[in-house]
Amino acid sequence: MLKPQPRLSALAPYTLARTELPDGVSQIALNQNESAFPPSPRAVEAGAEALRDARFYPDPEVPRLRNAIAEEYGIDWEDIVCGAGSMDLIATLVTCFAGPGDVVLSSDYGYAFFRTAAGIAGAQYVTAPENDFQVSVEALIDAVDGHTRVVLVANPGNPTGTRISRADLVRLRDALPDHILLVIDEAYGEFRDVPAERTFDLVARGNTVVLRTFSKAYGLAGMRVGWGLVPPQVQAEMRKLMAPNNIGCAAQAAAEAAVRDQAYMRMVVRETTDRRNRFAARLRTIGLSVPPCETNFVLIRFADADAAHSADAALRVRGVVLRPMGGFGLPNCLRATIGAEDDMTTTGDILTAWFEKEMAA
Ligand SMILES: *Cc1c(COP(=O)(O)O)cnc(C)c1O
Numbered sequence: 001m002l003k004p005q006p007r008l009s010a011l012a013p014y015t016l017a018r019t020e021l022p023d024g025v026s027q028i029a030l031n032q033n034e035s036a037f038p039p040s041p042r043a044v045e046a047g048a049e050a051l052r053d054a055r056f057y058p059d060p061e062v063p064r065l066r067n068a069i070a071e072e073y074g075i076d077w078e079d080i081v082c083g084a085g086s087m088d089l090i091a092t093l094v095t096c097f098a099g100p101g102d103v104v105l106s107s108d109y110g111y112a113f114f115r116t117a118a119g120i121a122g123a124q125y126v127t128a129p130e131n132d133f134q135v136s137v138e139a140l141i142d143a144v145d146g147h148t149r150v151v152l153v154a155n156p157g158n159p160t161g162t163r164i165s166r167a168d169l170v171r172l173r174d175a176l177p178d179h180i181l182l183v184i185d186e187a188y189g190e191f192r193d194v195p196a197e198r199t200f201d202l203v204a205r206g207n208t209v210v211l212r213t214f215s216k217a218y219g220l221a222g223m224r225v226g227w228g229l230v231p232p233q234v235q236a237e238m239r240k241l242m243a244p245n246n247i248g249c250a251a252q253a254a255a256e257a258a259v260r261d262q263a264y265m266r267m268v269v270r271e272t273t274d275r276r277n278r279f280a281a282r283l284r285t286i287g288l289s290v291p292p293c294e295t296n297f298v299l300i301r302f303a304d305a306d307a308a309h310s311a312d313a314a315l316r317v318r319g320v321v322l323r324p325m326g327g328f329g330l331p332n333c334l335r336a337t338i339g340a341e342d343d344m345t346t347t348g349d350i351l352t353a354w355f356e357k358e359m360a361a
Pocket of ligand 1: 033084085086087088111154157158185187212213214215216221224225226
């Protein structure tokens with residue numbers, strides 16, 4: 001008999017979005033926070049071109065992409081580590097600094113993959129309470145104990161969509177002991193990238209990492225490229241764990257072209273934000289609660305879990321798939337990715353009809 005590692009038997013696989021639908025209904029998938037827009041045409045072209053040389057291994061140092069990120073974001077290329085999506089980087093970071101007997105800390109509605117990453121490392125996952133869907137830096141600081149090794153926050157959060165201010169993050173870092181790694185996951189950072197709120201400079205402290213991804217604003221989720229701003233000592237540990245050559249040549253080339261096309265990314269962000277604000281406003285007028293958010297999705301809060309379930313069922317019958325939030329500790333919520341304009345109209349129409357029927361009942 002094969003004997004997997006004991007810590008794996010207690011670990012549930014990371015749950016991806018469910019998409020079963022009735023037969024013959026075409027799907028509007030608004031459940032994975034994928035971009036409403038295709039990647040930059042330049043990225044598509046560069047990825048296709050790179051395939052011609054795919055018989056060669058990619059450059060493991062990812063030099064051109066790191067250089068392009070460094071120039072566009074105004075940082076030093078030597079501080080950049082690329083991974084096969086930021087999930088790859090999250091799992092690696094947690095495994096480098098936490099193991100059995102250690103604690104990985106996040107907040108109640110932290111990104112679901114944080115728990116999985118702690119499980120992969122064999123560490124215990126602990127969450128601190130949030131305040132009305134906002135991460136509470138005080139609660140995180142209170143929750144730190146002698147076993148805490150890694151603190152993870154997503155900013156803006158997924159599924160909440162809310163932001164932690166730079167001042168709060170500085171306060172958190174100042175309060176954490178130096179031996180605790182702070183990971184700031186900015187997967188949606190491009191959706192409102194105010195220079196005064198950037199946290200890249202915290203990385204110079206040596207125990208803080210900031211992560212970004214090509215999966216959201218750049219529309220390259222299928223290429224699997226994430227990057228982090230990582231202090232040298234942390235990079236040295238990560239290199240021991242990460243599989244070499246884990247970012248394919250087409251992915252490197254597509255991401256490089258995408259980051260060079262800032263104008264296209266900003267257009268995507270502008271259009272998505274505008275569409276999101278109109279969708280959220282429409283839901284609020286029909287009486288649904290939508291917390292403020294700075295992402296390519298909204299969290300929709302219903303009166304209770306039954307109402308969320310009933311709305312989800314009404315949407316699925318018509319092929320609209322949102323992400324139920326029971327597994328995130330928010331059974332009264334659904335998360336809706338901002339997709340094509342027509343799809344948001346359809347979703348708004350179905351929810352309006354559902355809400356009127358609920359009120360009449
Ligand atoms: C989507 C998302 C990621 C991105 O993961 P990739 O592996 O880069 O696709 C990371 N963190 C959060 C909070 C996310 O929502």
